[in-house]
Amino acid sequence: APAVLAAAGLVVLAQRQLVTGRRADGKINNKVSPEVPKVVTKEDLEAGAKKVYCRCWLSGTFPLCDGAHAKHNDETGDNVGPLIVSVKKSG
Amino acid sequence: APAVLAAAGLVVLAQRQLVTGRRADGKINNKVSPEVPKVVTKEDLEAGAKKVYCRCWLSGTFPLCDGAHAKHNDETGDNVGPLIVSVKKSG
Ligand code: FES
Numbered sequence: 001a002p003a004v005l006a007a008a009g010l011v012v013l014a015q016r017q018l019v020t021g022r023r024a025d026g027k028i029n030n031k032v033s034p035e036v037p038k039v040v041t042k043e044d045l046e047a048g049a050k051k052v053y054c055r056c057w058l059s060g061t062f063p064l065c066d067g068a069h070a071k072h073n074d075e076t077g078d079n080v081g082p083l084i085v086s087v088k089k090s091g
Numbered sequence: 092a093p094a095v096l097a098a099a100g101l102v103v104l105a106q107r108q109l110v111t112g113r114r115a116d117g118k119i120n121n122k123v124s125p126e127v128p129k130v131v132t133k134e135d136l137e138a139g140a141k142k143v144y145c146r147c148w149l150s151g152t153f154p155l156c157d158g159a160h161a162k163h164n165d166e167t168g169d170n171v172g173p174l175i176v177s178v179k180k181s182g
């Protein structure tokens with residue numbers, strides 16, 4: 001009976017995750033600077049700059065996007081993508 | 092026996108998630124533009140601009156950060172934070 005109850009409980013949890021699409025333990029970053037309490041990135045851009053920034057936390061070139069979001073989206077049905085920042089040329 | 096086997100399998104899955112910190116179904120965005128295949132944001136900044144961009148996908152002011160990452164980090168032990176972009180003033 002305890003095993004059956006445990007199984008039922010876990011099935012309910014698994015179903016809820018499928019339905020809500022919620023994160024397992026909630027973490028979305030398991031790779032970037034694990035030693036840092038909060039990963040805040042500061043960027044100073046100049047006129048004419050164009051940068052593509054990662055928002056999936058899986059890029060090998062973080063904070064920049066390296067396209068890793070595509071595999072992540074394919075595998076999970078997610079729809080995340082980068083932030084593209086452009087600065088006008090001066091003059 | 093089937094119930095016991097199911098219970099054992101689910102316990103193994105749950106433990107692996109705890110150990111690896113991996114996402115449940117892998118999705119990290121369950122809120123922003125669900126109708127879009129890939130959420131790519133394009134921003135054009137001018138001289139003197141300073142913007143704080145969300146990378147946790149939980150902000151109520153996405154693509155900008157509204158501080159929602161703090162609750163997320165508290166609840167999950169994650170360490171995500173925003174991208175802060177500054178553009179030099181011209182002149
Ligand atoms: S690699 Fe993370 S958004 Fe592209």
Ligand code: FES
Pocket residue numbers: 144145146147148149150155156157158159160161171172173174
């Ligand atoms: S609210 Fe998402 S990074 Fe701050």
